[in-house]
Amino acid sequence: MLAIRKPLQISKILAQHKRAGKAIGFVPTMGALHEGHLNLIRAARRENDIVIVSIFVNPLQFGPKEDLKIYPRPLKKDLALCRFEKVDYVFYPGLSDIYPKNFSTYIEVKGLSETLCGRSRPGHFRGVTTVVAKLLNIIQPVNLYLGAKDAQQAAIVKRMITDLNIPVKLKVVPIVRDSDGLALSSRNAYLKANEKRDALVLSRALNLSKVLIKNGARDTKRIISRMRSLIRRNESAKIDYLEIVDPDNLRPLDKIIDKALILLAVYIGKTRLIDNILIKV
Numbered sequence: 001m002l003a004i005r006k007p008l009q010i011s012k013i014l015a016q017h018k019r020a021g022k023a024i025g026f027v028p029t030m031g032a033l034h035e036g037h038l039n040l041i042r043a044a045r046r047e048n049d050i051v052i053v054s055i056f057v058n059p060l061q062f063g064p065k066e067d068l069k070i071y072p073r074p075l076k077k078d079l080a081l082c083r084f085e086k087v088d089y090v091f092y093p094g095l096s097d098i099y100p101k102n103f104s105t106y107i108e109v110k111g112l113s114e115t116l117c118g119r120s121r122p123g124h125f126r127g128v129t130t131v132v133a134k135l136l137n138i139i140q141p142v143n144l145y146l147g148a149k150d151a152q153q154a155a156i157v158k159r160m161i162t163d164l165n166i167p168v169k170l171k172v173v174p175i176v177r178d179s180d181g182l183a184l185s186s187r188n189a190y191l192k193a194n195e196k197r198d199a200l201v202l203s204r205a206l207n208l209s210k211v212l213i214k215n216g217a218r219d220t221k222r223i224i225s226r227m228r229s230l231i232r233r234n235e236s237a238k239i240d241y242l243e244i245v246d247p248d249n250l251r252p253l254d255k256i257i258d259k260a261l262i263l264l265a266v267y268i269g270k271t272r273l274i275d276n277i278l279i280k281v
């Protein structure tokens with residue numbers, strides 16, 4: 001495995017592989033790797049000749065009051081995990097490698113970026129799409145791997161790929177959870193032991209919605225209201241949003257007909273966690 005910092009260097013190496021007819025699979029991350037990331041890496045490993053993982057904590061996707069400064073950066077451990085998973089290249093650029101002086105070009109997906117997480121984190125998705133577009137330009141993979149954990153992000157990147165004719169195939173990999181149901185996230189590291197217990201309320205609320213729908217519930221207002229009361233029973237949990245939307249366009253649904261994406265963001269103490277479930281009836 002090679003760890004490379006410079007965009008030009010990785011582009012050159014990968015161009016050689018492409019000329020030799022190798023399929024390149026790309027997994028973008030912000031590091032602090034856990035089983036959720038490793039699951040993406042394994043999918044990429046199965047389906048490609050060359051696997052590249054990027055590690056870059058992208059300041060552009062953090063708001064001024066968010067956790068950029070304290071975001072975990074265990075680079076040595078991340079590199080060891082990548083090596084163990086037989087990753088071929090880790091691309092870990094520095095800030096100025098991605099954002100040179102006078103940087104002034106941004107990619108923005110209208111509409112989809114303005115709802116859900118976009119409402120509470122203005123500018124977040126503009127930061128995500130700008131960095132993903134740049135990484136795709138540098139790496140030019142055949143396959144791009146994203147997690148269903150960030151369902152809105154995946155929908156937005158899919159839109160961007162189509163709208164900008166980016167020649168890459170997007171693969172969305174299912175959410176990996178702890179045995180108790182908590183969706184794995186690098187931000188779970190912020191949770192104290194009691195908060196970790198409180199955080200189970202997210203997956204419990206999603207499971208409740210699943211049961212309600214299985215038992216015939218279709219009215220989204222009623223489902224949301226049941227989920228909200230379950231979450232409210234937990235004093236340290238503060239709901240940021242809880243919505244049931246059409247997975248294709250992220251617009252809120254009144255009634256569930258064939259499929260629904262149920263998403264929520266909840267503060268547990270100071271930590272903001274997200275989770276979701278895709279339901280097909």
Ligand code: AMP
Pocket residue numbers: 028029030031036037039040145146147148149150173174175176177183184185186
């Ligand atoms: P991050 O490092 O948080 O930016 O995440 C990098 C990629 O890993 C994104 O595509 C995430 O959706 C994905 N990911 C993070 N956590 C999980 C999880 N628990 N299950 C599946 N994918 C995940």
